[in-house]
Amino acid sequence: MPKLASELSGQVNERLNQVGPSGIREFDLRISSVPDIIKLTLGEPDMNTPEHVKEAAIKSIQANDSHYSAQKGTIELRRAISGYLKKSQNLDYDPETEIIATVGATEAVTATFLSMLNPGDKVIIPTPAFALYFPLVTIAGAELIMVDTSKDGFILTPESLEAVLKKEGPAVKAVLLNYPGNPTGVEYPEETIEALADVIREHHMYVIADEIYCELTYGVDHFSIAKILPERTVLINGLSKSHAMTGWRMGYIAAPAEFTANATKMHASW
Numbered sequence: 001m002p003k004l005a006s007e008l009s010g011q012v013n014e015r016l017n018q019v020g021p022s023g024i025r026e027f028d029l030r031i032s033s034v035p036d037i038i039k040l041t042l043g044e045p046d047m048n049t050p051e052h053v054k055e056a057a058i059k060s061i062q063a064n065d066s067h068y069s070a071q072k073g074t075i076e077l078r079r080a081i082s083g084y085l086k087k088s089q090n091l092d093y094d095p096e097t098e099i100i101a102t103v104g105a106t107e108a109v110t111a112t113f114l115s116m117l118n119p120g121d122k123v124i125i126p127t128p129a130f131a132l133y134f135p136l137v138t139i140a141g142a143e144l145i146m147v148d149t150s151k152d153g154f155i156l157t158p159e160s161l162e163a164v165l166k167k168e169g170p171a172v173k174a175v176l177l178n179y180p181g182n183p184t185g186v187e188y189p190e191e192t193i194e195a196l197a198d199v200i201r202e203h204h205m206y207v208i209a210d211e212i213y214c215e216l217t218y219g220v221d222h223f224s225i226a227k228i229l230p231e232r233t234v235l236i237n238g239l240s241k242s243h244a245m246t247g248w249r250m251g252y253i254a255a256p257a258e259f260t261a262n263a264t265k266m267h268a269s270w
């Protein structure tokens with residue numbers, strides 16, 4: 001077993017060095033052997049990938065459709081994503097220039113943060129939040145501005161967004177909205193999204209909209225912020241939760257072409 005040379009110990013990326021291992025994964029590993037528990041650790045649907053998806057993948061492998069694809073994903077896949085966004089939420093994204101297929105939504109989030117943020121930028125993250133976001137802000141050298149939503153029904157209210165923007169000033173580059181949210185499951189009503197959009201529109205900032213759970217709403221329709229702020233929104237989504245395909249690693253970014261062109265350079269390293 002190789003042991004790192006003593007003079008190389010600690011000689012790694014300094015920002016990565018400030019980040020600990022994934023707490024969710026550590027906790028999941030620790031409790032997974034406990035019998036008869038309902039695990040609420042990883043966001044894992046309690047069903048399997050639908051048969052028609054599995055059959056299509058088997059057919060594709062057998063047809064040797066297993067070579068390098070286009071950098072942003074095959075055009076057929078990007079057309080399917082574009083068609084889905086149109087059909088499900090009436091969103092318009094050009095499959096040629098405005099969509100990148102990614103290695104799960106995890107890569108979509110990572111590529112978004114790393115292609116958007118510079119050292120000194122501030123990112124607003126309503127908490128409690130999915131743990132992946134925090135280390136990425138650190139790795140990008142940006143500053144994390146957490147807004148506790150626990151007293152507001154786990155929703156970032158327009159008033160609290162306005163207040164934090166006033167306090168933090170123009171260095172705020174983006175606000176992250178994850179809804180339905182992990183870990184709370186809370187969905188944002190359309191009126192709240194409209195009111196948040198009114199605040200965001202007044203500031204020179206992006207919205208990173210992680211809508212990976214948009215198909216898992218109960219009794220309400222999901223309302224994407226990309227519908228009203230397409231020029232500022234980087235939309236993140238994927239098939240992990242909607243199609244019980246967590247192990248397949250299929251996600252995507254949909255955003256204005258200028259943003260996706262830059263994010264594609266980040267995506268090139270996956």
Ligand SMILES: Cc1ncc(COP(=O)(O)O)c(C=O)c1O
Nearest residue numbers: 043104105106130182212238240
């Ligand atoms: C809010 C949120 N975003 C992104 C992801 C990552 O999804 P994927 O498994 O497609 O990488 C998860 C996974 O749990 C999540 O909960």
